[in-house]
Amino acid sequence: MSTHVGAEIAGQPDCWRRAAELAHRDAALLPARGERVAVVGCGTSYFIARAYAALRESLGAGETDAFPASDSTPLGRGYDRIVALTRSGTTTEVVQLLAGAAGAVPTLVLTGVPDSPAGQLADRVLDLGFADERSVVQTRFATTALQLLRAGLGVDLTSAIADAELVLYERLPAAWERRGQFTFLGTGWTVGLADEAALKLREVARAWTESYAAMEYRHGPISISDRSSLVWCLGPAPSGLKDEVESTGALFAADAIDPVAALVRAQRLAVALAVRRGLNPDRPRNVSRSVILSGAFRPTAAEAARILRA
Numbered sequence: 461m462s463t464h465v466g467a468e469i470a471g472q473p474d475c476w477r478r479a480a481e482l483a484h485r486d487a488a489l490l491p492a493r494g495e496r497v498a499v500v501g502c503g504t505s506y507f508i509a510r511a512y513a514a515l516r517e518s519l520g521a522g523e524t525d526a527f528p529a530s531d532s533t534p535l536g537r538g539y540d541r542i543v544a545l546t547r548s549g550t551t552t553e554v555v556q557l558l559a560g561a562a563g564a565v566p567t568l569v570l571t572g573v574p575d576s577p578a579g580q581l582a583d584r585v586l587d588l589g590f591a592d593e594r595s596v597v598q599t600r601f602a603t604t605a606l607q608l609l610r611a612g613l614g615v616d617l618t619s620a621i622a623d624a625e626l627v628l629y630e631r632l633p634a635a636w637e638r639r640g641q642f643t644f645l646g647t648g649w650t651v652g653l654a655d656e657a658a659l660k661l662r663e664v665a666r667a668w669t670e671s672y673a674a675m676e677y678r679h680g681p682i683s684i685s686d687r688s689s690l691v692w693c694l695g696p697a698p699s700g701l702k703d704e705v706e707s708t709g710a711l712f713a714a715d716a717i718d719p720v721a722a723l724v725r726a727q728r729l730a731v732a733l734a735v736r737r738g739l740n741p742d743r744p745r746n747v748s749r750s751v752i753l754s755g756a757f758r759p760t761a762a763e764a765a766r767i768l769r770a
């Protein structure tokens with residue numbers, strides 16, 4: 461089946477090359493070392509925000525917290541910059557948060573549509589139009605935004621790009637597609653990627669998925685693990701975990717490749733699973749490309765402004 465999402469998944473290595481160039485060219489737009497940064501987004505964009513926040517802190521580049529844009533209350537704590545990730549630039553919670561931040565906290569928006577409401581409200585805009593997508597679900601835009609931010613932290617993307625190119629050509633293990641339950645695990649910054657992988661299988665293939673920080677899985681969630689489960693650690697697995705999971709009968713997988721390339725592998729599994737289940741990956745149930753709320757969302761722009769100045 462030829463799908464938009466399939467083509468977008470395949471386009472990721474090229475987009476990551478452009479992201480590396482952009483990070484170099486527009487380095488001055490990115491948060492400076494030592495800045496206290498809040499990163500926000502919704503859905504996939506929020507999970508990518510989580511990954512970036514954990515990575516930036518782990519590299520000692522500055523205190524960084526990630527929030528869903530719908531939950532802006534913690535933003536009262538005085539950040540030097542708000543970084544918003546939004547493919548469409550129209551998501552209500554993101555637009556309202558930026559409206560509230562205007563004049564109070566400097567903002568940077570990474571978006572596929574610079575002249576969108578979010579783009580127009582931002583102090584700085586990074587134009588990722590080259591990675592924009594037709595699909596409802598995000599794949600290419602999200603990873604490209606993350607790779608740009610990684611490159612901005614000094615990460616060399618060469619091996620990530622090479623790994624993703626290999627992932628696009630590999631055959632996925634047939635046993636993975638026959639599973640009924642999927643759990644994604646991560647450590648440090650890859651926990652956000654595990655969340656995103658789980659979301660992808662849920663959105664695209666209506667699969668039962670969960671995600672955790674790897675060792676948290678042992679503290680309760682492992683009780684659902686059985687012969688129908690695939691437990692997949694994006695990145696190397698903490699020692700001992702594999703044996704413990706396999707003793708439940710579950711299939712265990714861990715990636716030795718770049719974690720964002722491992723996310724590409726999970727995207728491919730989502731599409732394969734959808735096709736196997738007779739679903740169209742371009743038409744996920746109950747979700748839209750961008751969620752624009754009318755009236756129901758709180759806080760209003762004025763309330764958000766008050767929170768930000770608190």
Ligand SMILES: N[C@@H]1[C@@H](O)[C@H](O)[C@@H](COP(=O)(O)O)O[C@@H]1O
Pocket residue numbers: 501502503504505545546547548549550551554596597598747748749750751
């Ligand atoms: N189905 C889409 C998601 O794919 C997207 O992650 C989210 C945020 O969208 P945006 O990044 O445009 O703000 O909106 C919707 O829920």
